[in-house]
Amino acid sequence: MFSPTDGWTTCDLGHRHWGRAGAAGLLLHRDGVGGPELLLQHRAEWSHHGGTWGTPGGALHLDEAPARGALREVHEELGLTEDDVVLGECSVDDHGGWAYTTVLARPARAIDPAELRLDGESTAVGWIPLTGLDRVPLHPGLAASLPRLLPLL
Numbered sequence: 001m002f003s004p005t006d007g008w009t010t011c012d013l014g015h016r017h018w019g020r021a022g023a024a025g026l027l028l029h030r031d032g033v034g035g036p037e038l039l040l041q042h043r044a045e046w047s048h049h050g051g052t053w054g055t056p057g058g059a060l061h062l063d064e065a066p067a068r069g070a071l072r073e074v075h076e077e078l079g080l081t082e083d084d085v086v087l088g089e090c091s092v093d094d095h096g097g098w099a100y101t102t103v104l105a106r107p108a109r110a111i112d113p114a115e116l117r118l119d120g121e122s123t124a125v126g127w128i129p130l131t132g133l134d135r136v137p138l139h140p141g142l143a144a145s146l147p148r149l150l151p152l153l
Contacts, residue, residue: 003059005020006018006059010097012097017095018058021059021061022059022098023059023069024101025054025055025056025057025070025103027055027103029104030107030127032127035130037128037130038127038128040128041054041056041078044123049139052140053128053137053139054139054141055102056073056078057073057077057100057102067103071087077119077122078118079116079117079118084107084108084109085105085106086106087105088104088152090102091148093145100141104152113125130150
């Protein structure tokens, strides 16, 4: 379902972004056996930055709060509901005229990636250990935000 805010825009830094009203995503994290793990999706090749691993997320609707948008997107893309997660802090990557809000969350229950319902925007989903992030191609926005996000985990 398309929204009037779906579409490309250019920020004050000259970057091209999806989401005329900004965008948001959910960074779900848990304590794994070897340390923190992130639930990331492998983006479909046809999508912006396709073939990379990142947070489920996307364009915000008009007047939609970032946490609400991140929850909507994680439901659309992975089938998770707001009862499946416990929301935490938000981190805003403001580019001037456009911003991406990462909403951190922890699982409210055990989440098995094999049981998630993927839509066409992703080809896989998995718990990626922080120590293994260098072994997967990360979405450039997530990679650039990690120094700001990691202390919030």
